[in-house]
Amino acid sequence: MIRNSASEMAAKLAAGETTSVVLTQAHLDRIAAVDTDVHAFLYVDTEGALAQAAAVDAKRAKGEKLSPLAGVPLALKDVMAQKGIPTTCGSKILEGWRPPYDSTVVANLKKNDIVILGKTNMDEFAMGSSTENSAYGPTHNPWDLTRIPGGSGGGSSAALAAFEAPLAIGTDTGGSIRQPAAVTGTVGVKPTYGGVSRYGLVAFSSSLDQAGPCARTVLDAALLHEAIAGHDPKDATSINAPVPQVVTAAKSGDVKGMKIGVVKELNGDGYQPGVRARFEESLELLAKAGAEIVEVSAPNFEYALAAYYLIAPSECSSNLARFDAMRYGLRVGDIDGASAESVMNLTREVGFGKEVKRRIILGTYALSSGYYDAYYGSAQKVRTLITQDFTKAFERADVLVSPTCPTTAFKIGEKANDPLAMYLNDIATIPVNMAGIGGMSLPSGLADEDGLPVGFQIMSPVMKDERMYSVGAALEAALLSKWGAPLLDKAPIMGGVR
Amino acid sequence: MSSLSRDDVAKLAGLARIEMSEEELVNLSKEFTVILDAVARVQEVAGADVEATSHPLPLRNVFRPDVVVPSLTPEEALSGAPAQEEQRFRVPQILGEE
Numbered sequence: 001m002i003r004n005s006a007s008e009m010a011a012k013l014a015a016g017e018t019t020s021v022v023l024t025q026a027h028l029d030r031i032a033a034v035d036t037d038v039h040a041f042l043y044v045d046t047e048g049a050l051a052q053a054a055a056v057d058a059k060r061a062k063g064e065k066l067s068p069l070a071g072v073p074l075a076l077k078d079v080m081a082q083k084g085i086p087t088t089c090g091s092k093i094l095e096g097w098r099p100p101y102d103s104t105v106v107a108n109l110k111k112n113d114i115v116i117l118g119k120t121n122m123d124e125f126a127m128g129s130s131t132e133n134s135a136y137g138p139t140h141n142p143w144d145l146t147r148i149p150g151g152s153g154g155g156s157s158a159a160l161a162a163f164e165a166p167l168a169i170g171t172d173t174g175g176s177i178r179q180p181a182a183v184t185g186t187v188g189v190k191p192t193y194g195g196v197s198r199y200g201l202v203a204f205s206s207s208l209d210q211a212g213p214c215a216r217t218v219l220d221a222a223l224l225h226e227a228i229a230g231h232d233p234k235d236a237t238s239i240n241a242p243v244p245q246v247v248t249a250a251k252s253g254d255v256k257g258m259k260i261g262v263v264k265e266l267n268g269d270g271y272q273p274g275v276r277a278r279f280e281e282s283l284e285l286l287a288k289a290g291a292e293i294v295e296v297s298a299p300n301f302e303y304a305l306a307a308y309y310l311i312a313p314s315e316c317s318s319n320l321a322r323f324d325a326m327r328y329g330l331r332v333g334d335i336d337g338a339s340a341e342s343v344m345n346l347t348r349e350v351g352f353g354k355e356v357k358r359r360i361i362l363g364t365y366a367l368s369s370g371y372y373d374a375y376y377g378s379a380q381k382v383r384t385l386i387t388q389d390f391t392k393a394f395e396r397a398d399v400l401v402s403p404t405c406p407t408t409a410f411k412i413g414e415k416a417n418d419p420l421a422m423y424l425n426d427i428a429t430i431p432v433n434m435a436g437i438g439g440m441s442l443p444s445g446l447a448d449e450d451g452l453p454v455g456f457q458i459m460s461p462v463m464k465d466e467r468m469y470s471v472g473a474a475l476e477a478a479l480l481s482k483w484g485a486p487l488l489d490k491a492p493i494m495g496g497v498r
Numbered sequence: 499m500s501s502l503s504r505d506d507v508a509k510l511a512g513l514a515r516i517e518m519s520e521e522e523l524v525n526l527s528k529e530f531t532v533i534l535d536a537v538a539r540v541q542e543v544a545g546a547d548v549e550a551t552s553h554p555l556p557l558r559n560v561f562r563p564d565v566v567v568p569s570l571t572p573e574e575a576l577s578g579a580p581a582q583e584e585q586r587f588r589v590p591q592i593l594g595e596e
């Protein structure tokens with residue numbers, strides 16, 4: 001049962017073939033069996049999950065009208081505030097902190113009776129592409145435990161691939177939903193910026209951060225997308241417009257007559273042969289399904305990575321100033337006569353990891369007077385150029401596509417001491433965040449050279465998220481009929497449970 | 499070529515309120531030489547005629563009705579406090595002795 005899709009589980013619940021308590025317990029058992037190896041979870045809320053499941057079962061027994069995913073379990077990235085549940089963001093500075101409120105995403109999950117199993121591991125404050133920057137140790141890729149599950153949301157992607165949860169929440173600032181999805185053979189969607197509320201999402205880079213759904217199928221992602229999306233008065237940057245019809249799009253999967261633009265600059269040199277082969281094959285399948293493939297050019301994308309590593313650290317240096325040891329979280333060195341400043345300095349030294357410090361210092365530099373125009377100011381201009389490239393490209397195509405990442409999952413430790421090599425992972429995902437548009441990654445097969453999953457990225461214009469679901473569903477269906485079984489069936493079986 | 503000396507990093511760490519060991523200061527200064535070279539590329543295309551984008555949405559002055567809604571109780575607001583006293587956050591000394 002745990003290998004079913006979320007929609008299959010929902011159907012079984014609706015038909016009375018199982019209960020949410022049974023389903024939730026099955027996932028808790030699975031977590032107990034495999035998570036010592038995978039380390040996807042930082043906290044498992046056994047009691048809370050079972051109580052929530054029992055409450056849904058009671059509602060169903062009374063004949064109440066329930067939402068489509070009611071009773072289905074989910075794994076929550078530890079960057080999302082959940083009332084009374086430890087929320088660490090993968091950082092020592094928040095160890096033991098229990099938020100006194102729910103983020104809007106969590107409130108929406110609860111409203112939809114989606115059962116929250118626990119909190120998943122992540123790179124500290126979502127800064128990283130491998131989950132190695134978690135203060136609580138790395139997460140392992142279920143396809144090969146010596147490899148990274150992507151990042152920053154590697155706990156969420158690994159939980160899906162290891163069948164510890166059929167649904168998960170991620171957040172994506174430069175690719176943190178899509179890259180983990182790509183390297184674990186799962187589906188991840190970064191909605192249009194402002195499509196899902198950021199209230200209660202612990203901020204890293206406010207103009208780039210966006211929460212979104214993670215799942216094993218495109219339809220499951222769409223169902224979760226609709227459950228969490230929508231206008232929120234608590235987030236001033238939340239878009240006040242109807243949620244795109246992503247479920248309808250995912251159900252139809254119709255791409256006839258659609259123009260699909262291949263971004264010339266997001267392919268070629270630096271992309272692994274197996275990644276390119278799977279990409280070409282997916283394009284052929286989409287053409288067979290009735291789409292028209294065109295080539296588009298986005299000349300300024302080559303500057304996106306540089307601009308991102310100025311904008312994100314700048315915003316992070318400002319956002320993380322709130323961790324000052326005064327109102328919540330860690331406090332170090334509070335001895336008689338110590339000044340507030342020395343307590344802050346000592347707390348932040350102990351509480352933050354290497355990558356977080358690196359970015360705070362970089363951002364502090366980029367924003368300092370004398371360097372502001374040359375660095376942060378120039379990066380903001382590049383942001384304009386990237387957005388213009390997208391606007392032009394979307395005049396010629398309904399969606400744009402590329403490989404999600406240049407390579408498959410690398411080994412844990414391989415890039416840990418080379419920040420620039422690590423940053424290159426996000427080269428194809430970052431432009432989407434800069435322009436605030438939608439992006440999806442879905443599995444396109446395994447690379448011949450290493451047998452590891454490859455991701456296919458679909459990008460759609462602002463608030464046209466339904467388009468990436470149409471294309472994603474069409475490609476997923478074509479690949480499924482080619483493979484004869486879901487890609488994850490090829491992953492190693494863990495914990496002896498089939 | 500951009501670079502940051504060990505003293506530059508120490509000054510930035512002070513501004514960012516992060517205590518740093520000598521080793522960290524030296525390592526970061528080395529890393530920044532490489533990182534700054536890579537990010538300085540943005541200057542190649544950022545001409546005077548290009549407008550800056552600070553945010554992806556064209557939103558300005560978002561308001562909501564001024565209605566009182568429930569908020570955290572003092573107990574909830576203080577629930578994560580490292581130290582508290584008389585329903586207030588207790589913080590280390592902020593002002594000097596003089």
